[in-house]
Amino acid sequence: MIIYTLNFLLTILIGSMIFFMAVVSPSVFATLSTNASSKFLRTIFPRMFLFGFIISALSLILSYLLSNILNSILLVVVAISFIINRNYLTPKINDFRDKELVGDKKASSSFKYMHLLSVLLFILNFIILVSIVIINYFNYNL
Numbered sequence: 001m002i003i004y005t006l007n008f009l010l011t012i013l014i015g016s017m018i019f020f021m022a023v024v025s026p027s028v029f030a031t032l033s034t035n036a037s038s039k040f041l042r043t044i045f046p047r048m049f050l051f052g053f054i055i056s057a058l059s060l061i062l063s064y065l066l067s068n069i070l071n072s073i074l075l076v077v078v079a080i081s082f083i084i085n086r087n088y089l090t091p092k093i094n095d096f097r098d099k100e101l102v103g104d105k106k107a108s109s110s111f112k113y114m115h116l117l118s119v120l121l122f123i124l125n126f127i128i129l130v131s132i133v134i135i136n137y138f139n140y141n142l
Contacts, residue, residue, distance in 0.1 A: 003140045006062040006071075007133055013055040014129050017122070020048060042094055049086035052125065053079055071135070074128050081121045089118045 024044070028037045056079040063071035093114045099107030 002062050002066055003136060006059055006066070007136055009055050009059045009062070010129055010133050010136075013052060013059075014126065014133070016048070016051065017126050017129075038097075045090050046086050049082045049090065053082040053086065056082060056125075056129075068139075071132050074132055078125045078128050081125050085118050085121050089114055089121070093118060 028040055032040060056075050060072060060075035060079060063075055093111060096107045096111035096114060100111050
């Protein structure tokens with residue numbers, strides 16, 4: 001029963017990440033002004049990362065209850081990555097973006113670097129989460 005709850009939580013998180021990448025982000029840039037999209041994204045990103053942290057932390061607890069060390073380690077990485085994205089990278093990205101908009105060239109390169117790092121952590125989390133679901137499928141369904 002625990003494994004089904006774990007996989008359910010993980011697939012909810014994976015689905016929310018896909019929805020964000022495929023629907024939310026493109027829609028924001030296609031329909032909102034630059035100012036409005038900036039405000040919206042500055043609100044939604046921290047919430048999305050917090051959601052990812054909460055779901056991955058709950059999944060970590062379930063994985064621990066299953067005594068699955070590999071899943072637990074991977075979920076620690078995912079949870080920490082979401083918190084780093086929310087509490088460290090997002091504020092830095094916002095700050096560098098504000099400085100870039102007033103003409104700070106150094107801030108522009110820092111913004112690009114931090115944004116790339118944030119995107120890479122998001123993709124890494126996605127890959128890890130999909131891998132856990134696949135591993136769970138083969139470990140518990142064969």
